[in-house]
Amino acid sequence: MKKRQIVELLIIVVLGLVPLLWFHGNQVILGHDSGLTLSPISHFLDRLYPWTERFGFGNDQVYAIPGFFIHGLDALIALLGFQLQSVQKIAFIFWFVLPGLTMYYFSSKLSQKLNLKFFVLPTTVLYMFNHFLLQGWFVAERTKFSVYAALPLVMVFLFDWEEKRRSTFKTGLFMALTVFFLNGEASLPLFGGLILSVFAFIEFYLFKGFSRKKLKELGKLIGVFVLTSVALNAYWLFPYIAYILQSYSNAVLQAGGINGVLTWLTYVSQESSLVNIFRLQGIPEWYLNPRHPYAGVFLNNIFLIVIGFGIPIAAFLPLYLIKQREQKEKVIFFSFLALFSMIFIAGAHPPFGEIYIFLINFVPGFVAFRNPFYKFAPALWFSYAILIGFAINYLLQKIELRRKLLTYGLYLAFTLGIILYSYPFLNGVFFDYIKGERSMRVVVPQYIFDFGKWSDSKERLNTKVLALPPVNPDNKVDAYTWGYWSLSPLTSLLTNAPIVNESNFMSTDERNLTEGLYKMIKNNEPGWENLAKLLGIKSFLVRGDFAWDLKGSQTDNPSVYDKTLKSSSNLSLVKKFGAWEVFSFKDDVNADVVTTSKINYLVGDATDLGKIASLPFFDPKEPVYVSSNANKNAQDIMSLRNDLFLVPTCFSCNLQHIFINTDLYIPLITRGSIFYPLIEFKNKLAEKKLVKSPEKVNFYLYDSLRDILAFDKLVFENKDTYLLLLAISDYSKSLNNLDKSLKDYFKTESIDNNFLFEVSEVLGLEKNVVLFKNATNLPSGQVLDTLNKKYSDLKRIKDRIDKNISQTLDETNKKFLVNSNTDAQFEFLYKPKTVSTSWDKVNLTLDNRNLEIKTTQISAQWYALGKISLSKGLHRLIIKYPIENLYTSTASAQVSSLSDVCFSSNAIKAQKGDIYRVSFQHQRLFGSKKFFVRILPVGVKPNPLDARNNVLESASVSDNYRADYSLPEDQSFYLTVCSFPSADREDFASVLELKDINIRKIAIPEVVFYSPSSSKDTVDSNFSKKSQTEYTVSTDPKSMKKIVLLNESFNNNWIMPNAKDNIHFVANGYSNGWIVESANTQVIKYKAQDFVNIGFVLSFIALIASALYILRGRL
Amino acid sequence: MIKILKDYISRSYNWYKENHAKIIFVYIIHLVSYYLVNLPYINIIASLFLFLPYVIDWIVIMILFKPQKDLILKTGIGLFIISYLFVIVHISVALEFLGGMSYIMIGTYVILVIKEIKK
Secondary structure, eight states: OOHHHHHHHHHHHHHTTGGGGGOOTTOEEOOBTOOOOSOHHHHHHHTTSSEEOTTSSOEEOGGGGGGHHHHHHHHHHHHTTOOHHHHHHHHHHHHHHHHHHHHHHHHHHHHHHHTOTTOHHHHHHHHHSSHHHHHHHTTTOHHHHHHHHHHHHHHHHHHHHHTTSSOHHHHHHHHHHHHHHSOGGGOGGGGHHHHHHHHHHHHHHHHHSOOHHHHHHHHHHHHHHHHHHHHHTHHHHHHHHHHHHHHHHHHHHHTTHHHHHHHHHHHHTTTOOHHHHHTTOOOHHHHHOTTOSSHHHHHHOHHHHHHHHHHHHHHHHHHHHOOSHHHHHHHHHHHHHHHHHHHHHTTTOTTTHHHHHHHHHHSTTGGGOOSHHHHHHHHHHHHHHHHHHHHHHHHHHHHHTTOHHHHHHHHHHHHHHHHHHTTHHHHTGGGOSBTTTBOSEEOOOHHHHHHHHHHTSTTTTTOOEEEESOOOTTTOOEEBTTSOEESSOHHHHHOSSOEEOOOTTSOHHHHHHHHHHHHHHHTTOTTHHHHHHHTTOOEEEEETTBOTTOTTSOOOOHHHHHHHHHHOTTEEEEEEETTEEEEEESSOOOOSEEEESOEEEEESOTTHHHHHHTSTTOOTTSOEEETTSOOTTHHHHHHTEEEEEEOOEETTTTOOOOOOOGGGGSOSSOTTOTTHHHHHHHHHHHHHTOOSHHHHHHHHHHHHHHHHHHHHHHHHTTOOHHHHHHHHHHHHHHHHHHHHHHHHHHHSSOOOHHHHHHHHHHHHHHHHIIIIIIHHHSOSSHHHHHHHHHHHHHHHHHHHHHHHOOOOOSSSEEEEEEEESSOEEEEEEEEOSOSSSOOSEEEEEETTEEEEEEOEEOSSSOEEEEEEEEOSEEEEEEEEOOOOOOOOSOSOEEEESSSSOOEEOOOEEEOTTOEEEEEEEEEEEEOOOOEEEEEEETTOOOOGGGOGGGEEOOOSSOEEEEEEEEOSSSEEEEEEEEEOOOSSOOSSOOEEEEEEEEEEEOOOOEEEEEEOOSOOOOOBOOEEEEETTEEEEEOOTTSSEEEEEEEEEOOTTEEOTTSTTOEEEEETTTEEEEEEEOOSEEEEEETHHHHHHHHHHHHHHHHHHHHHHHHTTTO | OHHHHHHHHHHHHHHHHHHHHHHHHHHHHHHHHHHHTTSTTHHHHHTTOTTHHHHHHHHHHHHHHOOOHHHHHHHHHHHHHHHHHHHHTTOHHHHHHHHHHHHHHHHHHHHHHHGGGOO
C-alpha cells in the first residue's frame, strides 16, 4: 500500500469517528423508526427464531431474520462487555465509515486506472457526508446504510468484470457475498438505487458492443449471482418467501390499497422537482416537517442556495471538460446514471410522474417503492460523488502544473467544504427530528434497565404482562415523559418477556380483546380479571412515566388503572421500578401449555369473551372455543363441550351506519380507457370462479358499487353522454346480476343477517351517490332519465333486503338474533347498560311471543330471566329498552337573540366510543334571527363563526331536532343553543323556544343464553419449553381424546407433528388449541423453525464453499 | 456601441431570414403533435408522457438546426445559474420549466456523445 493511500485511509477512518460527537452525557439513541434496542444480545438471540413473544401474544417474525448481521454486530459489541452507549458509538462508527471504505475502494481503483490524482478523497467524503445519509441517520437507518455501502462494491466488481480483470464466476460470487453481508435486512425497496445502477451498467455494457458472447457472459454472471445469493441467503429466504406470499396483499391493504399508495406518493413527491433533485435536494422530510432541525437553513440561506446550484454545475461540467477517452467514458456513464435515476427519484412529480404512477399501477411489486426519493436516491448520490470527483480532479490537475502547494490546499479545502456543507453531522442535530420537542437522543432512566433485567430473568421470562395504560389505539404511539417516542413498544426493545401492548402485529381479534380488557380495567368492570386470566395475562405493568396526554396520541392517565389494580383483592404489588409498578395475580393463572378433555363453547365472536367473562360463575381456567373462529371440525369440538354460551347479536343497536371507505372502490380505469377491455376480461375471469351463492352476492354487490362510482367519476370528469350511458348500462348489468344472485341466496337455508346488513349498507351508499352526487350534477336529459330507471331497481332491491334483515331501527326495540347450535335448555341472562332504571321485570318478544319476565339479580350487572328452551336454529329476540333522559333541567327553555347568554344543558359524563342522541322541539316565538345548536365538550365555548352547518331552521310551527354525538375521547359534554350573529341592526329580540329536551345514551344491552355442562374436567399443566418455537407436553393416556392448548397467538405454523389426525383450532379467541388422541408425550413446534434451521446450514455451507473457491489460489 | 448593436441586430435578422422557414415548420410540428396527442385513445397513452409534444419539437429542432452539442450542454448547465434567481424569488413554475429544460439538454448531450464510447 502506498503512503498516500495510508494517509487517505487514515483520514477516512478519522472522519468515521464523527458519531462520537453525537452523544452527550448518558444519552443513547432510541425510538422513532430506528429499531435500536436496549438489550442488543437478547434482542439478537430472539431474532434467530421465526417466532417472537416480545409483543405479548406472540408473532411470526421471519421478516426479522435477515437482520442477522445488523443486529449481530450490536450483539457482538455488547458481548465484548461494552455498555449500551458504547455499543451504539462503535456500531455507528462502523456504519458511518463503511460507505466511506467501500467508496474508497471503488474510487481508488478508478483513480489508479484513469490516473486521477485528486479524485479519491472528495469522492469518498461526498459519499460519506451528504444530505441523503443525514436523513437516514435521523432514524439511524442501518438497513439503508448497508445497501448504500454495497453499491460501490457491486459496481467495482462489475467494472472489473467488464475489463476482464476477474472471471464471471468469481464476480458473481463477490457480488452475492456483498449482498449477503450488506443485505438491507432483505428490504427490496432499499435496493432501488442498486438495481438502477446495475441496470444502467447492463445497458452500457451491451450498448458498447453488442454480441451474443457478451450476452451469454452476462447471463452467466446473473445466473451465478442469483444461484449463489439464493444459497447464501437460504437462512431467511425460505421462510421469507412464504411470508411475502402471505403478506403482500395485506401490506398493500395496510397502505390503503393502490389508491392509498398513490395518494401517499403524490404527497411525498410534491417537492421532488427536477431542479431540486439536480441540486441533491427535494428530500420530502425537508418540506413536510415544518420543524425540521436544519432544512430551513439550506432552503433559505442565499449562500447555501448558491452552493446548491454549484453542485449540478460541478457534476455535469466534466461532460464538457474531459476529453480523454477512458475518463470520458466513465463520465458519460455516471451522467447517464444520474439522469436515469432522477426519473425514478421524482416519483409522481412532473414531468415523469405519470410514468411512475403507471409502474405502480401495472407492474407487480412496484408498489413497494412507495417512497421513491429514499429508495432510488443512492444511485444519484453515487454518480454525483464520482462526477464531482472528476470535476475537482480536472481543476486541480490543471492548477498543479503551476502551483503545487495551492493545489493540495484546495484539495483539502474541497474535502473540508463537503463536510461543512453537511454540517449537521458534526453536532448530531438531525436526531432532534422535531426541533425543541422530540429527539432520538434520550437518557433512559435506570429503572427501565432494571425492569428489563428482571423481566428477562428465568422466573419472569415466560410471564405474560399487560402494559398499562394502553397506547392510543388510533396511532399506537408509545411515548414516555423522559423522551422516548416510537410506534415500537419500548418493552419490545427491552426484554424478550411477553409484554402485551396494543400493536399492529396483533390480529383483529387480539386487538378487540385487548381493547375490551383495557376498557374493563379502566372502568373496574366485574370480570376483567377473568378476561385477563383467559388471555394468559399473569401480571400488569403500570407505567407512571407514560406520556399519556401527549398531543396527537392522548390516552388514559395511568393512575386510573393503578387505582383499579390496587383495589383488587386478587392482585398484589410484586415489584416497583421507579415510575413502573408490577402487579400480579395472587392465585394461579393457566400455564403456557395446558391439557384438558373439555372445552367451553361460545356461539358468538371473540369480543363476546369479555361478556361471558363477567358472568359470576365463569371459570377463566377452562378454555373456550369461539364459533366465529370458524373451524371445519366445529362438530368435533362441540362433542367435547363443557358449558355452552350463546351470545346473541344485536344488529345496528347503536343505530349507526357501518363505515365503507368508497375510495377503495373508485376504479382507476373506466369506460373510455384503452385498458378497459382488460378490466372487463379480468372481471369475467373472476366471475367464472364464483360458486357459492353468498360469494356471488358479494361479488356483484361490490361490482355495482364500483360501477356507480365509475359513473360518478365520469360525471365528475365531464365525459360525453355516450360514455355516461355505457357506464349506466354497466351499472344496470351488475344490479341485475346482484338481483338474481340475491334471489338464489334467499332460497338457501342459512341467511346471514350480518351479511344482509352489509349488503343493505352498500346499497344505501349507492343510493347516496345517485341522489346526492350524480342527480345534482347532471343536466336533465337522457342520462338522468336512464339513471332514474336504475335508481328504481336499486331501491327495489334494497327494500327487499331491508324486509329480511333483523335490524334495530329505534332506541326502544333492541333486536337480537339468537343462533342456537343445539336443542338445549338455557339460563336466560340479561345485562342492561342503564343502572338507574329499575329492572325488576323485562318486556321482550321471543320468536313472536310477547313476554314480561320477572328478574333475579345474580351480580352487580347481570339479571337472570329464568330458564328457557331453545331449539337448534335462529331465534328472534326483541327487548323493550326504556329511554333514560340524562338532561336534568327544565323540560323547556327560551333563548333570546338580545341576550349574550346561550341555553346550555347540564354536563353529561361519557366515555370514548359511546353514542349519545340529543333531541328537542324548537319553535320560533318572535323575530327572524338565526340560532345555532352545538354539542361541545365541557370547557369549550360555542363559536358562532364555526356554526354554519348547525343553524336551526326554526319556524313559527314546532319542529324536531335530532343529532347523534359520538365521543372521540373520554369527556363530559353539553348541549348549547345560541343566537347567530347578524350584520343587521336588531330592533327587537328574536326568541326561540325549546321543548322536550332529551339527551340519552344509545345503550347496547347484553344477553347471554347459558347451558351448563353435566360434567367437568380438570385443567392440567405438564409441559416443558425447549425454546420459543418448541414445547413438549405430557397428556393423560387414559382418556380417549385430549385438548391441548398453547397460549401463543394462533398460527397455522404451530403444529403437533406426532399427533396424527389432530384438529387445530383457535382457542380463547386468539391462541392455539388441538384435539389429539391421547399419548404420553407430544411435541408442539413452530414449523417455520425447520426452514430456518435448514436454511442456516445451507447458508453456512454456501459461505464456506464461496470462501474456499475465492481463496483457493491463495491458500 | 451603436455599431455593435447594429451588427448584432443585423446578424440576428440575417439568421432569422435564413431560418424563418424552419422556425415556422417547428411551430407547425408543435401544433400538429399537440393536436395528435389530444386525440381520443392516443391521449390515453400520451397522458403518461405529457412532455411528448415538447420532445418532438426538440427532436425536430435538433434535426433542422443541428446545434453544436457543446452548446447544448453549456446551455443546459448555464440554466442552473438562471434558476438561482427564481429560487430566491420563489417562482416554482419557472423552476419546474428550467429544471425540465436543463434535464432535456444535458440528456440530449449524453445521448449525442454516448456513441463515442461504442467500440
